[in-house]
Amino acid sequence: xxxxxxxxxxKGRRDGLLVAEVFGPTLQGxxxxxxxxxxxxxxxxxxxxxxxxxxxxxxxxxxxxxxAQSRTWTVPDLAGWVLDHPxxxxxxxxxxxxxxxxxxxxxxxxxAAAGRRVEVETNGTRAPGRRLVESGSxxxxxxxxxxxxxxxxRRIVPDALAVLVGSGRARFKFVLRDxxxxxxxxxxxGRFGLAxxxxxxxxxxxxxxxxxxxRVAEEVxxxxxxxxxxxxxxxxxxxxxx
Ligand code: SF4
Numbered sequence: 001x002x003x004x005x006x007x008x009x010x011k012g013r014r015d016g017l018l019v020a021e022v023f024g025p026t027l028q029g030x031x032x033x034x035x036x037x038x039x040x041x042x043x044x045x046x047x048x049x050x051x052x053x054x055x056x057x058x059x060x061x062x063x064x065x066x067x068a069q070s071r072t073w074t075v076p077d078l079a080g081w082v083l084d085h086p087x088x089x090x091x092x093x094x095x096x097x098x099x100x101x102x103x104x105x106x107x108x109x110x111x112a113a114a115g116r117r118v119e120v121e122t123n124g125t126r127a128p129g130r131r132l133v134e135s136g137s138x139x140x141x142x143x144x145x146x147x148x149x150x151x152x153x154r155r156i157v158p159d160a161l162a163v164l165v166g167s168g169r170a171r172f173k174f175v176l177r178d179x180x181x182x183x184x185x186x187x188x189x190g191r192f193g194l195a196x197x198x199x200x201x202x203x204x205x206x207x208x209x210x211x212x213x214x215r216v217a218e219e220v221x222x223x224x225x226x227x228x229x230x231x232x233x234x235x236x237x238x239x240x241x242x
Contacts, residue, residue: 015074015103017041017043017072017107018043018044019041019043019044019072019078020042020043020044020055020069021042021240022039022040022041022042022078022082023039023242024039024087025037026038026039026232027235029230029231029232029233030230030231031171031198031228032140032171032198033089034228035231037087038091039085039090040090040092041082041091041107042058042093042095043093043095043097044058044066044069045095045096045100046058046094046099046123047099047125047126048150048155049149049150050148050150051148052147054204058070058094075103079107079110079111079114082111083111083114088116088117089119090116090117091118091119092104092108092119093120094121094122096122096123096125096126097121099126101126101132104132105132108120108136109131109135112135118135119137119138119140120132120139121139121142122164124142124160124161125154125156125160126157126160127163128167133167138169139164140173141164141194142172142174143172143194144156144175145177145181145184147175147177147202161192162192165193165195171196172196172197173200174197174198174199175200175201175202176201176212176216177201177212179219181199182199182216182219182220182223185199185225186223196225196226197223197225198226198227199216199225199226199227200228201216201229203230204233204237204238206234209229209234210229213227213229
């Protein structure tokens with residue numbers, strides 16, 4: 001049974017990060033850096049609960065035991081693991097990494113100081129603080145659409161999006177389940193000044209990803225957006241840690 005004390009415990013310590021998994025070297029599977037060699041740090045916890053989430057083990061404590069799925073790493077230990085790999089790109093993903101922004105900022109600063117390029121993947125509902133923006137991190141922002149099943153007031157936070165846009169270091173990537181989702185993307189991009197826009201089909205099987213991409217490719221080109229596949233799914237299906 002997952003008690004409230006356990007859930008409180010998995011929020012992580014102030015000086016550490018609650019981590020679901022670290023893996024790599026592998027390839028960045030999504031977004032503007034798709035195909036680049038990368039190492040990954042996947043943080044636990046999320047403030048949303050998307051219907052199609054492919055990493056529920058990072059946050060859904062009704063289905064997964066947080067003691068089995070997560071452990072706290074100190075920032076020096078985590079930085080040490082990353083720096084043991086001679087790979088320039090470091091992807092910090094989740095879950096929602098900005099829920100652990102204090103120690104995350106220290107980690108990013110250390111990695112940037114060592115010459116690494118860091119991409120923090122976020123759902124765009126939490127604003128990065130000035131220190132994290134100035135760390136040199138890039139933000140792969142994935143605001144969720146209605147297809148996530150989340151109400152708009154939870155998945156779209158205008159103040160947070162404004163900070164991310166103003167950082168000049170954000171790219172916006174939307175998960176599509178149907179070509180009709182493109183209109184919702186255009187509406188959000190227009191309302192909040194989100195650019196550059198990338199879209200990506202949802203799916204944990206190669207056929208679903210490729211089929212979804214083929215259905216929207218012409219319209220995406222016409223709109224001047226980017227189209228991301230899910231390279232890790234094409235290569236390895238829904239295998240964890242790739
Ligand atoms: S924001 Fe991301 S990690 Fe959180 S529930 Fe949605 S898809 Fe999963």
